[in-house]
Amino acid sequence: MPAKQRLLVIGGDAAGMSAASQARRLRSEDELEITAFERGHFSSYSACGIPYWVGGEVTDRRDLVARTPQEHRHRGIDLRMRTEVTAIDLDRQCVRTRDLDAPDLDERWHGFDQLVIATGAVPRRPDLPGIDAEGVHGVQDLDDGSALLDALDKERPRRAVVIGAGYIGVEMAEALRHRGLDVTVLEAAPEPMSTLDPDMGRLVRAAMNGMGIRTVTGARVTRIRTDDDGRVSAVATQDAEYPADLVVLGLGVRPRTELARAAGLPLGASGGLLTDFAMRVRGHDNIWAGGDCVEVHDLVSGRERYVPLGTHANKQGQIIGTNVGGGYAVFPGVVGTAVSKVCELEIARTGLLEAQARELGLRFVAVTVESTSRAGYYPGAAPLTVKMLAERRTGRLLGVQIVGREGAAKRVDIAAVALTAGMTVEQMTALDLGYAPPFSPVWDPVLVAARKAVAAVARG
Structure with a gap:
């Protein structure tokens, strides 16, 4: 019978605990011992929900916690809270920890066969x-x-x-x-x-x-x-x-990678860890990383970028856990999609900005259209503005930004799918999108922008 493997996870939030949980689903406690260290008081929580908790839309802090430390332990993960990892020794394959609630205790070393670094980010x-x-x-x-x-x-x-x-x-x-x-x-x-x-x-x-x-x-x-x-x-x-x-x-935030830097692990221009598509740290077969401490591959620019978002962290954790657990999965990259709101205003973007396109040396057209979230005659129709970038010669979609009221932000998902698929703006005009007056004009604003971009590309 093969020896039991030891998986150590640094970080008890989205990427780290998604990795631990997925690995546990695939490997029993007899096959894989999982220990996770979290320096804070909470595990598996939604940092994205904090502004809404502060503002009062979310009334109970517990609603932001997806899984408590006790729930993780019940599922066979030894999650140690208020425990900070202070060093990674790659040669000895171990990490050093200290108990933040008992600072007088000596620091301890823990060996690993596989290590997941999910240390997140810190505010600038x-x-x-x-x-x-x-x-x-x-x-x-x-x-x-x-x-x-x-x-x-x-x-x-x-x-x-x-x-x-x-x-x-x-x-x-x-x-x-x-x-x-x-x-x-x-x-x-x-x-x-x-x-x-x-x-x-x-x-x-x-x-x-x-x-x-x-x-x-x-x-x-x-x-x-x-x-x-x-x-x-x-x-x-x-x-x-x-x-x-x-x-x-x-x-904003920066990647928390001081431990990784001290251990000599590879970092990118933003200071985030560099991984392959399997989320394995480059050059290290048994070291994995995910979440806000890594850089990701941008499918539009072809470069590495720092895009700290909970959606990526959870996906990357799943991929790490699958690979550690004996399966196979990859994280191909992102197109830079993000949405937000301030009061009634919705804000969305995906793909490249004009400055980013210029930095890449791309020749492009940029068009802007003003439309409404619903058919103009339907009650509640609200104005929204769509900006679209397309490559001048090929018509390839490069980026979309949307600012408007209700119904504006999630429209960016149309563009996110089109970017991932490598579509041209002309191909986008034929998309079979849902229509009814309460939800959209007969020509969705994103498709109106695509039509305008097609005309701009044709003019050269």
């Missing part, structure tokens, strides 16, 4: 005077969400400043607005949502301002001011100062 925290002041919050995990809610409940702040207007920033701005705070968003770029082209980001800024969220662009933060007690009192930019009782960092 600029090196600014006052950045560590009381009242400044990053929002990445449930512990961060709990700390922010405690501050809202106990300190009753009136004025909030959100630094950064990416996905996290605009979602947290909405959450704080729902809480009744006076919210200002400061963004260094010319427009919010740098994941959109500036002309589409301008629509987001106008809508946010119209919803009572003050949005200041071109605002480079220089320091966070504090009062005599060391609490945040204002955020200063190069041009102005904005009073604040609470500051939320919405500057």
Whole structure:
């Protein structure tokens, strides 16, 4: 009988526990011993749901937890909470851990046959005077969400400043607005949502301002001011100062790969781990990685990108678990699809932006159309704007962005499928999409944009 294999997992959230759970489905406890280490207080939770918990749409923190540590243990996974991995020794095939709730205890070494690195990401925290002041919050995990809610409940702040207007920033701005705070968003770029082209980001800024969220662009933060007690009192930019009782960092995240770097594992330009399509770390047959700590293959550009999303993390964990468990699966890549909302405004993108297409040296056309979410005569029809990029010579679809009201965001899935399939905009015009007046105009806005892109390509 073959010897029992030892699988160690670093990280107890989406990628790590999906990998552990899938491996357990395929291999019994007699065949595979699975131990997972999580430095936080929660496992298998939805970080994407934190803004909606803070804003009050989700009322119970437990609703964000897909599977508790006890449930994982019941399924044969030895999940050790509040346990931080401090080193990876590739030569000895072991990791060193420490108990965060018992810091006086000696650190311990644990051997492995297979290792999964799912260390996730950390919020970007600029090196600014006052950045560590009381009242400044990053929002990445449930512990961060709990700390922010405690501050809202106990300190009753009136004025909030959100630094950064990416996905996290605009979602947290909405959450704080729902809480009744006076919210200002400061963004260094010319427009919010740098994941959109500036002309589409301008629509987001106008809508946010119209919803009572003050949005200041071109605002480079220089320091966070504090009062005599060391609490945040204002955020200063190069041009102005904005009073604040609470500051939320919405500057995005970076991969948490310090352990991997120290171990000599390969990292990409963004600092994320590099893997093959099976999610095996390049050059290491028994080391796997997934989730927000890895870079992924972009099917449109053909390059590696850092795209930290829970959808990818869960898929990658499944793939790792299948491969560790003796099966075969691959993660072919992504097209860069993401959706978000701020109040009633829905925001979506997939594929390349204009700047990315130029960086790749692509010749392209860009078209924009304005339409409605339903037939114009049907009650509730709301305006939406679609921007589409296509390769000039071939007509290959390169990217789509959509900004609008109800029904706007999920339309981007049409484009995501078309990008994955490598379709041209002309092929897209023949797509057999569902139609009824409550759901769409007779020509869906995405197909209207495709028709306009076909004409632009034909003009050369």
